[in-house]
Amino acid sequence: MSDDERVDVDELLVNIKSTRNVNVVKEQLDRNRRKKETAVAQQQKKRTAKPRWVTKRTEAEAELEAALEAQQSERRDNKVLAAPLHRQATIRIESRLAYRQTKEELQPWDPIVEGLRVAEQLQFPHDERRDDPLRTLTAEERAKTHTPRTELELRMAETLKGSKHALRDGEQFSQAERELLKAMDVKEAQRKCAELRKMRALMSFQAAKMKRQSKIKSKQFHRIRKRQERRQLVKEVEQLLVKDPAQADEKLAELEKDRANERATLKHRGTNKWTKQVRKFSARDPQLREKVEEQLRLGRELKSKHAATALEEEEEEKKHTEAEEMLGLSDGATNASTFQPVPLNPFYRSALENIRRERKTINKPKQQQHKNGVAGEHGESTKSADQRTHAVTEEGSKSHDEEVDEDEPPPFLDLNVRPIVQIPRELADGADSDSDALHAFQAEAYADDDVLGEFQRRKERIETQEKPKGKPSKYLRGWGAWTGPGISEEAEQRRELKVFGQQPKLKAPRRKDANRPGVIIREQCHVSDAIQRLQPRDVPFPFTRVQDYEAYIRQPLGRDWNTPIAHQQLTKPAIATKDGRIIRPLDKEVKKRRRLMLNIIGED
Incomplete structure (x- = not known):
């Protein structure tokens, strides 16, 4: 194999390992082989080529050859265009790029x-200065950034600079004030400064006091305050009657006029003709709406004022009546040798009086009979002390748990208490406590309702619900025998007894409210669905531990358990906004x- 036909081993391995088609690999190998052959041919041609001055080719031929070579090289370098991506893949790539860009921005x-x-x-x-369009700059803020520009401003600035009364920056007194202080005596200046300081302090104290009193919502405080103002007004009128009768007459006429105005304003404040006509146009005219609201507010104030006055008179009359009753009781007690009254709560006394008054209107004949019985009882009060002692002793031998008569109240609840010479032990133990009075009051108040019976039935129902059930049976129905429709329950129980034997009966645990007739203690936690929906299932943000969240929940709220600052911090809203x-x-x-x-x- 020659050097020209030698193939690059690395390139061949890359082509073999690639996942493309075999034909593509072959084409690439052929293309590489042709490139190498072309390069070898060009080198040989250059070696055998004659010098330029020998050839007779024109410049046009040379340009044509160069163009052909360029075209052939472009054909060799051209590749097949890749197929376009799928629409979903394109969208996925674009969304990733957009997410990356948005993440960098945020x-x-x-x-x-x-x-x-x-x-x-x-x-x-967030920005108070920017977000408050109605805010106006103070004179100090304007002066810091103000520069005179117009002719008038420039002349005013020059005049102020030459004036002795102008206050310079960082100075407490002007030049004229300093000259006055120098000319004034030191002691007199100190006295005037102290007087001014005292007046400022008194003004601040009075302003703080009025602000504090305006926030007080106690009815008793305002009642006492109005009473003091009324007494002060009466005292002023009396002094005017002595000093200046004419001015006193004017004062009384003014008071009568105010009273008449109050009566006229308070009467028919929401149903008169003027109010009905104004309500038609109040939606479009805010001034009319303000007038109507002012009239209604004044009416409410006057109504509360007169109601408070009537309540004061009623309370004073009630206190006077109670004082007279106490004086009468004390006089009766001094006549007897031994006196031991039964204590009675004033609340029970007033409640009993209301109940008796209602029963008097419902059942007059029965009430008349009750009055006759009481009168007969008072008629027998002239008996000797021995007879009374004997009668009380016979009564004391009876059981103390008898039911209270519904028509006639117990004798020890009567307001006309009679002296008792000797009292048995059974009655003396319970007479000195408020429990008997409370029991009698409850019996008379709930005479028509079976409260105790209903409470007992509810307690029994709760005991039945919370009664522990037997252990779950390990018996599987149909295991080794037939089961289903047609098989009686008794047969299943007999078979279960045969398999497991007789189970020992466990003694039920004693309930905590067994010996407490008036108490129900739930031994099982019955959480309603409404409470379960409010219970958190995980630790809320920003807590990371259960202990921190529980400690936050256990922290008490209210002014009785925290300092004012801590209470304000604990109860502050999560979002604070300003109106408008x-x-x-x-x-x-x-x-x-x-x-x-x-x-x-x-x-x-």
């Missing part, structure tokens, strides 16, 4: 977005400021 925003997600509170708008402000998207200046800040931190 990558600088990653730390900003992460910081916003982790932040406890987001405040909008435009929330614009983030701009690139935020990135620039963040990058600049990071660079400064890195340099430090």
Whole structure:
């Protein structure tokens, strides 16, 4: 084999290992062989070629040969065009390129977005100065950037520079004020400064006090405050009657006019003709709507004012009545040698009075009979102390768990308490506590409802539901015998007993509320579907551990458990916005400021 016919081994291996067709490999080998033959022929031709001055070829022939050679070389170098990609493959490649480009554009925003997600509170708008279109610059801010340009501004600037009363930057007093301070006595200046300081402090204290009092929502505070204002007004009128009767008459006339205005404004405040006519046009006229709202607000204030006044009078009358009753009871107690009253809660007393009043309207004959019985009981109060002692002792021998009569209240709940000389042990143990009074009050209040029976039935139902079932049977139906329709349950039980034998009966565990008749203790957790939907199934963002999330949930909320600052931090909203402000998207200046800040931190 000659050098010309020798084939490159590496090229041959590449062609053999390739996955293309065998014909393609053969064509490539032929093409390479032709290239080498052409190169050898050209070399031989150059060797045997005559000098240029010997040949008689023209320049046109030389150009034609060059063109033919170029055309032949182009034909040799031409290759078959590759088939176009499938449409889905093209779309996939384009989407990858677009994703890569978008990722590069959004990558600088990653730390900003992460910081916003982790932040406890987001405040909008971000740039207060830019996003507040209604904000006006203060005089100080304008003065810092202001430069006089017009003729008038230039003349004003020159005048201010030459004036002694102009205040320079960084100075506390002007030149004229400094001259006055120098001419003034030091002690007098100190006294005036102290007086001004005191007045400013008093004004700030009064403003803080008024602001604090305006936030108080206690009805008792406002009631006492109105009472003081009313007393002060009465005192002023009395002083005016002594000093200036004419001015006192004017004051009284003004008060009567205000009262008449209040009455006229409060009456028919939402149903009069003017309000009905205004409501038709209030949707288009905001001024009319404001007038209607002002009238309604004034009516509510006047109504609450008169209601508070009536409530004060009622409370004062109630306190006066209770004081008289206590005085009457104390007088009756001093006449007896031994007195031991049963304590009664005022709430029970008022509730019993309401119940008795309702029953009086429902069943008058029964109430009349009850009154007659009470009168007879009072008629027998003149008996001797021995007879009363004997009667009470016979009553005490009875069982203490008898049901309370629905029509007649217990005698120890009567307001007219009588002195008792001797009380048995059974009654004395329970008479000194509020439990008997509470029991009697409940019995009289819920006389028509079987509350205890319903509670007991509910307790039994819960015990039945939570009663432990037997162990799951290991018996498989149909294993070694027939099963299905037609096979009785008794036969299956007999066969199960035959296979496993008699199982020992386990003693049921004692319930925690067994000896507590008025208590239900659930021993099994019954979680409703509504609660299950609210229970988290995984740790929410931004928590990474269950312990941290549980500690956050266990933290108590409210002003009673936390300091005011901690309560404000715990209850602050996740997003804080301001009304009427435009929330614009983030701009690139935020990135620039963040990058600049990071660079400064890195340099430090």
